[in-house]
Amino acid sequence: MTASARSRPAPALPRILGQIRPRPRWLELRLLVLVAIVLVVGSASLGATVRGRPDAGADLFDPSVWLPLDVTALAIYLGALFAAHAAQVLAGRRTDQVLLPAVGMLGGISLLLMQRLPQDLVGSGFFGAEGLGQVQLVWLLLSVAVATTVGIVVRSDSWLRQYKYTWAAAGIALLLLTFVFGSDVGGQRLTLVIGPFSGQPSELLKVILVIFLAGYLSENRALLVEQDTRLGPIRLPPIPYLVPMAAMWAIALGIVVVQRDLGAALLFFGVFLLLLYAATARISLVIGGLIAFFLGSAVLATLFEHIGTRIAIWLDPFADPLGAGYQVVQSLHAFARGGLLGMGLGNGLPMIGGRVTIPEVHTDFPLAALGEELGLIGVLGVLGIYLVIIERGLRIGAAAADDFRSLLATGLALVVGIQAFIIAAGNLKVLPLTGVTLPFISYGGSSLLVNGLVIGLLLALSDKGVEPPPPPRKRRLDRILRRGAP
Amino acid sequence: MLSTTRTRRPIGITITHIALAIAIGFGALAGAAGYWGVVVAPELTRSPNDAAVIAASRTVERGEILDRNGRVLARNERDENGELYRSYANQAVSQVVGYYSRRFGSAGLERAYSAELAGLATDPLADALRKFGGNPYDPQDLRLSLDYGLQRAAIRALGDQKGAVVMLDPTTGEVLAMASNPTYDASAIADPRTAEKTFAALQDDPDNPLLPRATLGRYVPGSVFKIVTAIAALGSGAITPETTFREQAEAGDDGLLVNGFRIREGHSLRRGQALTLPQATEISSNIFYALAGLETGGANLVDFAGRLGFGAPLPFDLPTAASQVTNGRGEDPGGFVDDVELANAAYGQGETFVTPLQMALVASTVANDGVLMKPRLVTALEGKRGTRELGPEELRRVISADDAQAIQGAMRRAVEGDLGRQFTSGAKVPGVSTAGKSGTAELGGSGEPHSWFIGFAPVNQPRIAIAVLVERAGRGGAVAAPIGGNLMARYFEEFGQ
DSSP: OOHHHHHSOOOOGGGHHHHOOOOOOHHHHHHHHHHHHHHHHHHHHHHHHHHTOGGGTOOTTSGGGGSOTTHHHHHHHHHHHHHHHHHHHHHTOOOOSSHHHHHHHHHHHHHHHHHHSOGGGSOOOOTTOOHHHHHHHHHHHHHHHHHHHHHHHOOOOHHHHTTHHHHHHHHHHHHHHHHHHOEEETTEEEEEEETTEEEOHHHHHHHHHHHHHHHHHHHHHHHHHHOOEEETTEEEOOHHHHHHHHHHHHHHHHIIIIIOOHHHHHHHHHHHHHHHHHHHOOHHHHHHHHHHHHHHHHHHHHHOHHHHHHHHHHHOGGGSTTTTTHHHHHHHHHHHHHTTTOSOTTTOSOEETTEESSTTTTTTOHHHHHHHHHHHHHHHHHHHHHHHHHHHHHHHHHHOSSHHHHHHHHHHHHHHHHHHHHHHHHHTTSSOOOOOOOTTTSSOHHHHHHHHHHHHHHHHHHOTTSOOOOOOOOOHHHHHHHHHOO | OOHHHHSOOOHHHHHHHHHHHHHHHHHHHHHHHHIIIIISHHHHHTSTTOHHHHHHHHHSOOOOEEOTTOOEEEEEEEOTTSOEEEEESOGGGHHHHOOEETTTEEOHHHHHTHHHHTTOSSOHHHHHHHTTOSSOOOOOEEEESOOHHHHHHHHHHHTTSOEEEEEEOTTTOBEEEEEEESOOOHHHHHSTTTHHHHHHHHHHOTTOTTSOHHHHOOBOOGGGGHHHHHHHHHHTTSOOTTOOOHHHHHOOTTOEEETTEEEOOSSOTTTTOOOOHHHHHHTTOHHHHHHHHHHHOHHHHHHHHHHHTTTSOOSSSSOOOOOBSOOSOSSSGGGOSSHHHHHHHHTTOSSOBBOHHHHHHHHHHHHTTTEEEOOBSEEEEEETTEEEEOOOOEEEEOSOHHHHHHHHHHHHHHHHSTTHHHHSTTOSOTTSOOEEEEEEEOOSSSSOOEEEEEEEESSSSOOEEEEEEETTOSOTTTTHHHHHHHHHHHHHHHHOO
16 A cells, blocks of 8 residues: 555545555465475375375375375365465555465364364364364365455454443453353353354454453553552552453453353463553563462362362373373373374374374364374474464564554464463463363364454554554543643 | 653563563473473383373284293283283283283283383384384283292292282392282183173272282381391491390390380390390391391481382382381481381381382392392393393492391391291201291281291302292291292292202
8 A cells, every 4th residue: 555545535436446456475475385385295195194004905106195185175275375365465455474374374284183183073064064174174264264354354443442342341241141141061161152153252252352452551551651559569550440450350260260261261361461561561560460360260279179170180180190180191192102203194193992082182182183293393383383473463563553553463463372372381281271272273163263353453453554543542631731731 | 741651661662572471481382392292202102091002902912921931921812703802821920910901901011011012112213113114013022030830839828818929030130920919810801701790899809909919018027127227237337247235135024115115025035145136137136126226327227228229119010119117207317206216117117118029129139249130020022023132230239248248147047047947947948058037017906917038049149039928927937938938949949959
């Protein structure tokens, strides 16, 4: 978008075709070609492994053995990535060129993994898709579509900026709905079923949270930074401004208790504290918040048995390797079997009694599965890609035109990064195991769609050429002070 | 400009801090992935709980388990559906070989060596090649040091009494017999037709036949522990073989008073005479060993016991319980509560608990001139792609050869001396010089004491060391010592003198 384009009055809608000013995205194209090569090789390796199993009796010198496991699915997925690229080229926006290939790589890994796992891990399919791999492909395509559409279409952030309390209210309503009407799955109340649709609202909630926090913190930043209430030796922001923070703390612990979802609570509270730090640079707030969270969790752990059990399992899963600690122990064994180089795609994850031994491997333990089949190198690669996504997001935040955009981009990057961290840490026994998804890799529609939305918003925010942010609103306090000034 | 905007820092800097924090967090994840995937991976992947080991065990024809002469102790059978199950030579080996059952899991060597028997975890190169190979598994046969004849003789010697026998070669650490009684029918657990009934009955059995007493049973040692005290006393230099204690000679019928607690002899032999270590060992003087223990000190006693393997599970092919000199809750050196506990522990009646395998190692260390060899059952892994021999391994020198020989002499007097013979009748192997020590472990309250014997033969060139425990059977010299003597005699019959 050039300066001249902005200075002209907006053209009428029917002339939309005349607006198209393609802008090449060579970096994105090169990275996507690299992603495509890696995925084709990986898929061929998986295909050869599956077809070449001793009981399949295949001839390894037959070239057809070395085709990708599912040529059509891979072609559709790669086609979608390049189509997303083409759409962005046509749209002509100067948005980030690394995010799409990075996310595309993770999605491709997810596709291979879901094709490789037993297909009956999911029940019913839709859109003619049957089985884990095909259903995940549909969600991946939708996720790429959401990211691209949002990245191209969103050119103004006023709809996010101006209605932050509306968003907060919607978020709390969504949370309460889940508290009250959510159905319990595996001891956690995460899923909301409305008619034929079911989803996990906490996925959407995390985006709403970031929007609200970005609005709230950017507006009150000056006050939070400079004004103190002294409480003995402790310096705190003015009491009224602590109320939303206390509310966040209460909501996080409420999620732990009512939804039994330690992961979402950790995610929300972690994003909240980091954004608070980004806005205020007051490390004391972060430390205080962490202490409050751990004290609250410690009290809850003594009050509620399931939380105490979780923590005991985390500290020593090997105390009960066949009972309470089973999932984590199986996960750690999977990393051990993978070793440095991995067993190879399709070669790991031994089945006992027709089942993969890691329960919920497709939602909760995809990293363990990758650790077994791709080895330490594969795990480091996947973690590296998350770091790239976070780095791009933070960079967008640091370069943004005003505080709101800056905090919004930072928060969106953190939502993806911290969620990946929490579940990876759970798989590796660095943190207690929680049920959050590994972004872009875990099976699941809610997760993929919402994370697609996050990437789309980051893309939109990365374009500095769009509508400038509104001038900072003068706060009442500022106006009063100014009036008193000479 | 107003002061409100002057101190506000740009957001970019704090974002850099956040990026740093995230990088550290992901670095920790990478470290954890390296820890589980590389550092502890060898241990985890050969664990019997590993999914790959379990999965392979279900499809692969497991390797056989053979005794030292090639006699098959565990082999495969097929049921009417063609599914594999295990069959075992005799109940006598059940506590060592264990069982493998699809329904009820595994125990013994079948569990400890599950990965090798199923053909996994053979060596790193083979593991790497397995990813490319057609048939990925190379099941290993386990060759044991166990002697089937001696093992059966040991079970027969225990008869219908509860107890354990451990016999090993003191120079190599090879276990020749390791009997725990009562035992169980491992074949009946492995056979799918009888598994459920058998397993349920065994679990309800009050005699606990599934417990391998030789390795996991912890018992009060009584006087056999005096050999540990002797090792600590001589090894630390607290006494010499010639040291005598005036207090011991002066202790009359009322015994020795330690902090108000009275220690008595079990008999009135050589009353009033000041005894040296060999003499005191011959007649098993409680007072001499209590004084020797006090002279040695709790720290030295626990230290030397630790060198013998006390305080931690023994390094062995099967799981073992840790033996202890004291429960360590006291403030005195070594963790004793006071001198009374130390004095009692020195002759085996404190808070002291030992496994029969640990006591066999005590005898073995004395016999091997003070050097403790690693006890072992598996001597070779034999697969299609070759045999891997597992050689002897010296764990450490516990005491000097001179000190060990002094104790050898003392233990010989305890079996062959004029007075010793009265205590340990039947321990002597005819025609072979024999050393040993009996023990009678008082348990408090009513009921018979545990009966103990440890020993070795021949004294000059020891080839066999033994520990015998019979639960609640009476005096060590009367019950355990004859079993020990007979089994050592049986060894020389089979292996020649």
